[in-house]
Amino acid sequence: MTRRLQPLFNIQRQLILSHSWPLFATAPHLTGFPSLGRNIATTHLRMDSIAPDASPPKYAPVEYMPLEDIERPERYCPGGYHPVNIGDRLTDRYDVVHKLGFGTYSTTWLARDKNTKKYVAIKIAIAEADVPESDILDTLALSEPSNKGGYSRKALIPRILDTFSLEGPNGRHRCLVTEPGMMTLEEAKDASSSRLFEMPVARAIAAQVIQAVAFLHHRGVVHADLHAGNIMFRLPNSIDELSLEELYQKYGQPNVEPFERLDGNALPNGVPTHGVVPIWLGKGSELVTISEAEVFVTDLGEAFRPSVTPRHYSNTPGVLAPPETYFLQHEPLSFPSDVWTLACTLWYIIGQKPLFEGFNPSSDWMIKEHVDAMGKLPCDWWQKWDARKRWFTEEAKRTAEGAGRSLENRFVSSIQKPRRGSAMEEVGDAEKSALLTMFRGMLAFRPNERLTATEILESEWMVRWALPAPEKVAA
Numbered sequence: 001m002t003r004r005l006q007p008l009f010n011i012q013r014q015l016i017l018s019h020s021w022p023l024f025a026t027a028p029h030l031t032g033f034p035s036l037g038r039n040i041a042t043t044h045l046r047m048d049s050i051a052p053d054a055s056p057p058k059y060a061p062v063e064y065m066p067l068e069d070i071e072r073p074e075r076y077c078p079g080g081y082h083p084v085n086i087g088d089r090l091t092d093r094y095d096v097v098h099k100l101g102f103g104t105y106s107t108t109w110l111a112r113d114k115n116t117k118k119y120v121a122i123k124i125a126i127a128e129a130d131v132p133e134s135d136i137l138d139t140l141a142l143s144e145p146s147n148k149g150g151y152s153r154k155a156l157i158p159r160i161l162d163t164f165s166l167e168g169p170n171g172r173h174r175c176l177v178t179e180p181g182m183m184t185l186e187e188a189k190d191a192s193s194s195r196l197f198e199m200p201v202a203r204a205i206a207a208q209v210i211q212a213v214a215f216l217h218h219r220g221v222v223h224a225d226l227h228a229g230n231i232m233f234r235l236p237n238s239i240d241e242l243s244l245e246e247l248y249q250k251y252g253q254p255n256v257e258p259f260e261r262l263d264g265n266a267l268p269n270g271v272p273t274h275g276v277v278p279i280w281l282g283k284g285s286e287l288v289t290i291s292e293a294e295v296f297v298t299d300l301g302e303a304f305r306p307s308v309t310p311r312h313y314s315n316t317p318g319v320l321a322p323p324e325t326y327f328l329q330h331e332p333l334s335f336p337s338d339v340w341t342l343a344c345t346l347w348y349i350i351g352q353k354p355l356f357e358g359f360n361p362s363s364d365w366m367i368k369e370h371v372d373a374m375g376k377l378p379c380d381w382w383q384k385w386d387a388r389k390r391w392f393t394e395e396a397k398r399t400a401e402g403a404g405r406s407l408e409n410r411f412v413s414s415i416q417k418p419r420r421g422s423a424m425e426e427v428g429d430a431e432k433s434a435l436l437t438m439f440r441g442m443l444a445f446r447p448n449e450r451l452t453a454t455e456i457l458e459s460e461w462m463v464r465w466a467l468p469a470p471e472k473v474a475a
């Protein structure tokens with residue numbers, strides 16, 4: 001969930017959908033296409049992934065006055081969120097000083113660790129639920145600390161500082177303590193009018209995200225939900241030098257809003273009296289400096305180990321989901337699915353707009369996007385795709401003249417033109433060629449033909465342009 005003000009549209013959407021993923025919902029470049037026709041996929045889908053012509057969204061009854069930027073109070077119920085107030089002390093060690101955000105499965109709070117005197121993030125899961133990533137993060141923490149091969153970069157994945165459980169009116173909640181981040185990449189973009197990072201910053205972020213994914217894959221883990229909302233800028237250590245008063249002076253006192261029932265009745269036990277607007281520690285994307293361009297990959301809640309748990313569904317938002325989720329539904333997903341999603345995420349880091357676009361797109365719409373950008377599907381997939389005639393000839397040419405956008409067209413409209421328009425460095429010819437080669441390798445239709453994370457690490461773009469950038473951060 002984002003920590004900044006969102007347009008009312010998005011808030012209303014949150015009222016309707018049990019889960020909200022804001023990545024493209026607020027973007028100005030939205031293409032509001034309806035869901036188109038029959039879907040090949042019967043993939044396990046969440047509402048804001050590809051929304052097929054399947055069942056309508058489940059409408060949860062609205063019982064409370066909706067509040068902007070605050071989680072739905074309806075979710076403070078048995079099995080739901082744990083009520084927390086600013087000033088609470090958790091496990092006699094952590095003083096809650098602000099809220100950092102909330103998501104489908106958790107609320108996350110900024111707290112001061114009494115022992116270390118540092119600020120920490122405490123993610124409190126909904127009742128009786130595991131914090132799904134804690135298991136994965138534990139395994140990763142056991143990895144060797146070296147930096148062999150450029151992918152043992154533990155710093156790129158949050159380190160678990162502590163775990164504990166809280167017993168409350170809504171049940172028992174698992175809690176995970178990690179370092180607090182400044183903002184997600186999506187939040188940085190939302191806070192900017194250009195929605196762009198300066199090129200050196202974009203390269204540094206991209207390099208670290210590639211290294212993080214390579215590290216996860218090396219450890220046998222697929223992230224499975226990689227997007228700009230799950231990549232976070234590191235907070236400078238200097239925040240720990242701020243006293244609580246100084247923190248509030250710099251970032252503002254917590255803004256709290258009363259929860260009110262629509263029927264005027266008293267709040268039930270388990271619902272806090274107030275909601276807290278999350279703190280904003282961040283800045284607009286174009287203002288991020290190279291020295292601030294240190295990121296870590298968060299939210300391993302969807303992560304899995306293909307060797308342990310075969311997974312046949314993807315909860316990745318539809319615009320980022322790879323084509324095997326439609327065409328190879330009987331084969332378990334694996335590392336290549338992350339590589340496809342990583343390509344989409346890298347594109348969005350360098351550019352202003354996503355590589356593939358669509359609003360609540362059907363799977364047919366997404367496949368059309370893939371074919372437009374990457375060319376004809378492998379023969380057997382092409383034959384299987386009934387909707388192809390809607391847009392394409394049998395040679396995969398567009399039936400409507402001038403329609404369709406190739407990868408190069410998208411590069412111009414998503415990356416180069418917006419950069420020029422914002423007076424920012426464009427991608428030079430040699431870099432563009434290396435980048436497009438890398439993207440084509442990552443976006444091969446067949447998963448087994450895609451570049452591996454290690455090959456991406458060794459790609460020309462990574463070695464010549466991206467990798468040198470984080471070194472500048474460290475310098």
Ligand SMILES: Nc1ncnc2c1ncn2[C@@H]1O[C@H](COP(=O)(O)OP(=O)(O)OP(=O)(O)O)[C@@H](O)[C@H]1O
Nearest residue numbers: 001100101102103104105106108121179180181299
């Ligand atoms: N370590 C952190 N530092 C700063 N903010 C955080 C941190 N962890 C989480 N947040 C904030 O809380 C929000 C929700 O966190 P997260 O996405 O991990 O929760 P979730 O319940 O798994 O949600 P979902 O699955 O809906 O994305 C994030 O978008 C972010 O704004």
